[in-house]
Amino acid sequence: MLAITKSIALQGLDGYLISIQVDISAGMPHFEIVGLPDTSVRESKERVKTAIKNSGAEFLSRKIVINLAPANTRKEGSGLDLAIAVGVLAASGYIDNTSNEELFNNTIFVGELSLNGNIEKINGILPICIEAKRLGIKRIILPKENAKEASYILGIEIIAVETLVEVMQYLNKEKEIKSEINRNILDETKQEYSMDFSEVKGQENVKRALEISAAGGHNCILIRNTRLRKNNACKKVTNHITRSKF
């Protein structure tokens, strides 16, 4: 049986859509990934196989061929694990993909699998979500740890999952998972610094230059014809004197 799932891989700062085509047919037991997979993608074979086995499903001993389209670009990263696993499960009949084609067409799967079927966090979730939104995809299924980062992108359903079993239940409509919503986007702006300009005595010309530099984003070079650390040393000494009561 054939199953097709979608995922997004990264090239630099931009994501691009990958369609993962899984075909299971009769023949000698064989598991192959084609479509220029990198080492990390090729290794996902073992992760997928074991994770499926440890999630209570059977990994069929048939001829399984997976194609990552477009087949002429090199794919890297472990983020395709989940999409491959879901494809294999759908092709083996554990996930019903014929009756809910709409769901499969509008869903992106990203996440790395661990051997026990847990879904681990991946890098680059933000550009992936931005690309998904641009492509007009409705929902994205991703690791729970990445959920908060993804939720900064509005207008796309963020389904955060922890295990492969959960994904199976969700796709078979046995379990509902609410979309992650971020309510506080910029409320963490309160910034604390341990240093302050007021601690440095004098040096008005330097302070002024740095102020201009910061205001306009200009480059600046400081040429010190003194051993600055001496000042710091002096400051440390005075600090020490005032604190010597302890």
Added chain:
Amino acid sequence: MLARRLPTILPDLSFNEALEISKIYSIVGLTSKETPLILKRPFRSPHHTITAVSLVGGGKIPKPGEISLAHHGVLFLDELPEFNKNTLEVLRGPLEDGIVTISRLNASITYPCNFMLIASMNPCPCGYYGSKEKECVCKPDQIKKYRNRISGPLLDRIDLHIEVSGVKYTKLQSNRAEEKSEIIKERVNKARKIQIERYKDYGIYSNSELTPKLIEKFCKLNIECKQILEMAFENLGLSARAYSRILKVARTIADLEDSEEIEKRHLAEAIQYRSLDRKYWDYDNKNYNN
């Protein structure tokens, strides 16, 4: 060190800028689970043993380097002459363009790297050349060798040159209240807001990103200013690149005062920040006897 305190006065990030930075940090896996969005301007200070590849980015499938991680923030290079010369020269293009394209066999990838370069250095190996407090003990050719590690073209791309002199003991002891970072930051924020508002249709955020065409449009000089600039050019032997950089800095100084036009004093201050390389990088050797 003042440069280390720079993050305390950097202007606040806009949401779009934060998103741009977070994208880069997301790819290299530097975002934290609790606060995935980068809300502070980055401050990167790599050690001077850094290689050219880790500075600009690279790898089989190119990953962003330090300059991209400093996007919309600060790249602080302490002890600039100690860096490998080749490493510093790779900064030339990115400093001008704000992007870096890294080409490898498998992929060619462009990363943004619109950063502020803040560098610090001593003028000579002993550290006292040009100082009023102590005499320099370096030989002229030693000094020349030390300075030559920083090339003219790189120095040309640095808008502000500033001399840091020692502080007198009486000043260290004085109880005069120094300005708090908060107050400076307020002024910086105000000036940056003016810029963002002015450039909102041009897709840039600050004066440093102005293109030659935009400089012509937004950095207009009156006759008096033009005369000053002409004089400065003749006397200081400035390059064409210095010309546009002086205008950008003058624009920022005017913005800090909330002044619509660039006035004489703004331009004069901007030129003054350019005059130091003549003092230290005097290739005619005439200034070497301190």
